[in-house]
Amino acid sequence: MSEAISHAEARHAEAGHHEVGFLRHYVFSTDHKMIGKQFLTLGLSMLVLGGILALLVRWELAWPAQNTKVCPEGCPVPGFGWVSSDSNLMPGGNILAPGYNAFFTMHATIMIFFAVMPILVGCFGNFLIPLMIGARDMAFPVLNMLSFWTSVPAGILMLASFWVSGGPAAAGWTSYVPLAADPQWTGVDWGQNLWCLSLIVLGVSSLMGSINYITTVVNMRAPGMTMFRMPLTIWSLFITAILLLLALPVLSSALGMLLFDRMAGTHFFNPAGGGEPLLWQHLFWFFGHPEVYILILPAMGIASDILAVFARKPIFGYHAMAFSMIAIAFLSWIVWGHHMFQSGMSPVLGTSFMMTTMIIAVPSAIKTFNWLGTLWGGSIRFTTPMLFALSFVSMFVIGGLSGIFMASTPVDVFIHDTYFIVAHIHYVVFGGSVMSIFAGIYYWFPKMFGKMMNETLGKIHWLLTLVFFNGTFFPMHIVGVGGHMRRIYDPTQYDFLAPVQHWNVFMTESALLLGAAQLIFVVNFFWSLAAGRRAERNPWQANTLEWEAPSPPGHGNFPGPLPTVYRGPYEYSSPLVAEDYLPQARRTEPAAASAAAH
């Protein structure tokens, strides 16, 4: 039995104005737009929490609480003096080593699984897919609702781990075994179990979402919307959904094995019982590397669309852009070993993984050059979404290039597990994904909420974010080259790190300012929601189908019949029309239409 809304039903829904109650509208909604907003709320709240955890980690690295020279009276984190002196994490605000390990573990886990994924995949995926392909809702609206409401208990389980005895998981977001497999190594008992359970539950949520996205994109495109007329945002979300569908079961299985090892006495990973610790790393990274692309592909798609809109130019090399994402999706399955060069895995395998890793840089290079090609000859409008999309390109380039150092197996011998890798992933996930998230929020806010965000506040937010982002993360390359290990509680314990310690102070100060700059975004978000200028239907003069719907779109998305698509999504500055955009759904004269259809 299909749960898809038939077109007739949808038309009935919008014609009949049948009222739904508060619960059905705001809580247990089956409307993809409301579910998208729910994921946005979840993701942004978790972004705040993950950010606070990051600042705790940074505070400790600049002013290590246990260093009696730097902190003769301790260095309590401002605002955390209330924490009980019995706490084994941060008594009176002074972070202890177990607390430090818990904070960076939870920072990464929350940011990856509960902030960036829910916003990029959950929010943009839900909100945009039906609107941009011209459908009235997702293929399975009830499954969609369940997907969100499965992610909520996953989040509760994860947050609950802060209150269990022993504290939350503290073995890193990678939870390498045997460290994560037995409470005796970390002192963390239920915290790690809840971590596993939470991610298993969240995996179910993501699976429901990805099945829905794939089905919707394959089956429910508006008339005329061929695959190669889809905006790159939709291509990226479609490919991401396929990666999720294939990668998450591997993570869930590995987490199940870890739970069995912890709770049922099995020995999948315990060498004392014949298990193999490297098996965990293989399983984790077999999931983990596609996961990295799950975090960046939608960001690439969103940035591509926004660059074309505000350069007023067709995207350069549309097919190359789509095929390079497909290439990334395939290659992402055969590069996982590059996380394991120093793990004791066969060095011959290391060489193979280096080759595939070098090759996966090529599609990213192709995309970068095509973004530059899109800007070339454009007529660029510097709106807030465009500024964030441009920063995405600029920062992603840095994150991509730094990856080449680690891809090279001999260089990796030295920089593996140093701050160089921390710099790399933050240039990709913050400089890339989060910049694109901001671009997307500023760009689609009018469609989501029917209001415009304030451009002046937006531009101040952009400038401060870009400056302090680089202040926070660029020096990580430098301290990494200095040999600074990641995940150490007190860098001042090491003589060879003394020359780079002043950078730790600088990075922490930048991080505090980076965090403060986000308050401008929070103010802008809520102020615009309440009192922003009313958004017109197509405020950015864009071509894609979501701008055919009212702002915000009602139930069923498109008043009247579904739009028919006549051309690709990037007909900006087309010679066929006087204005500099030509929406996908606008019918032109037959001769002109056939010329544009190439």
Add this chain to the structure above:
Amino acid sequence: MLDWWLPHNVSAQGPFQDIDWLFHVIYWVTGGVFLVVQAALLAFVVRYRARPGRRATYTHGNTRLEIIWTVAPSILLVMLALFSRSIWADIKEHVPPTDMTIQVTAKQFNWEVAYPGPDGKFGTADDVTQDNDVHVPAGKTIRVVLRSRDVIHSFFLPNLRFKQDAVPGHEIPVWFKVGKMPAAGTTDKYEIPCAELCGFGHSGMRGWLYVHTPEDYAAWAHANHALAAAPATQPGA
């Protein structure tokens, strides 16, 4: 510029010095690409800013350009991979003839360092074991058999560009060779941090590498565990 911060490399000539060479090659290649791309981005953003009366160029792309910027990075990256391959093989696959073997067993939160003792064999009564201090002669190839008692650790010698995880259930043979000879009568001292998160004591899990001149080392070994009587070479040990 990044190399200003590289710790002083005291490895002997060979693959561990080549790591720095390759680092610089990648540094200049990526640095060049970085400058070109960022400069192009900046130039396009300034030059093609919206101005009244000007319309954007209507183009969907250029196949020749696509081919160029697919092939060029592919060639560059495959070349980097080939440079990397041989250095990597010299580090991890082709262990040179060994002058001396020690066993390092990682445990929360110490490096347990074992010398075979006068008989040159591990697992016998004359083995000498101490925590965290590794004494080696300069100019000799030291083979390390790396093990772990509990969780995964990583044996890291920043000044020798050396790193290898220690995995419980595995014995991983690795090697290094200090090239910088200490001044006569002195000992050089380098830190051995743990580079893989291993629990709440990960930070501060640190040993010291003491590098002696071969003569001083013989004296030290004789005084400390009569090691001087041990055979100098153990091929395939």
